[in-house]
Amino acid sequence: AQKVTQAQTEISVVEKEDVTLDCVYETRDTTYYLFWYKQPPSGELVFLIRRNSFDEQNEISGRYSWNFQKSTSSFNFTITASQVVDSAVYFCARYNAGNMLTFGGGTRLMVKP
Amino acid sequence: EAQVTQNPRYLITVTGKKLTVTCSQNMNHEYMSWYRQDPGLGLRQIYYSMNVEVTDKGDVPEGYKVSRKEKRNFPLILESPSPNQTSLYFCASSSMGGGRETQYFGPGTRLLVL
Numbered sequence: 001a002q003k004v005t006q007a008q009t010e011i012s013v014v015e016k017e018d019v020t021l022d023c024v025y026e027t028r029d030t031t032y033y034l035f036w037y038k039q040p041p042s043g044e045l046v047f048l049i050r051r052n053s054f055d056e057q058n059e060i061s062g063r064y065s066w067n068f069q070k071s072t073s074s075f076n077f078t079i080t081a082s083q084v085v086d087s088a089v090y091f092c093a094r095y096n097a098g099n100m101l102t103f104g105g106g107t108r109l110m111v112k113p
Numbered sequence: 114e115a116q117v118t119q120n121p122r123y124l125i126t127v128t129g130k131k132l133t134v135t136c137s138q139n140m141n142h143e144y145m146s147w148y149r150q151d152p153g154l155g156l157r158q159i160y161y162s163m164n165v166e167v168t169d170k171g172d173v174p175e176g177y178k179v180s181r182k183e184k185r186n187f188p189l190i191l192e193s194p195s196p197n198q199t200s201l202y203f204c205a206s207s208s209m210g211g212g213r214e215t216q217y218f219g220p221g222t223r224l225l226v227l
Contacts, residue, residue, distance in 0.1 A: 009153070033213070045203060045218040091155055099163065099210040100171060101146070103155035 002026040006104035021077045021107045023092030032096040034075045039089040082111045115140045117219035125225045134189045134222050136204030144210040145187040149200040194226045
């Protein structure tokens with residue numbers, strides 16, 4: 001099976017620190033889509049970003065930024081100046097042929113005041 | 114308000130007692146799917162449906178059934194639940210499959226099988 005790997009199971013930072021969450025994926029397809037979702041303590045899944053395999057431009061949205069490196073099959077997520085409200089589990093996921101969405105195991109981010 | 118709803122949100126049952134978790138979306142989406150979330154494993158796809166009467170297996174379909182008789186509804190059926198099906202379940206929908214459109218997730222159903 002083509003996996004999505006989030007090697008960091010837990011990260012703890014102090015408020016205002018920058019933090020990067022890593023995501024590495026496997027795929028045999030040339031066309032695929034990558035996602036990040038946030039799961040706060042309340043449990044719902046919040047969509048953050050979708051990126052297709054043909055668009056390697058990095059993206060910034062406020063304090064959030066994403067670095068897509070096709071050469072290393074990575075799609076890393078950086079939070080700048082972290083805040084306590086960023087504390088959550090973050091999931092990286094990949095969609096490819098077969099209409100299946102494959103998730104990584106998630107990274108639990110704890111931001112301490 | 115555009116949303117995906119699931120019922121019940123919490124369920125405690127016993128081994129072997131058939132149960133159904135309902136999922137409904139009001140966005141006229143064609144694609145719907147079910148996932149289960151387990152610690153350390155992320156979310157794994159159970160079944161998905163591309164349209165009415167069209168369903169297919171995901172990564173972990175064993176012990177589950179689905180049906181898609183109407184576009185808006187995609188119930189998940191556990192004919193004979195077992196303790197290893199204790200998990201957090203999410204339903205999701207999108208206007209298209211294949212990742213071309215974002216999937217929107219329901220609030221989750223927490224199931225405990227004793």
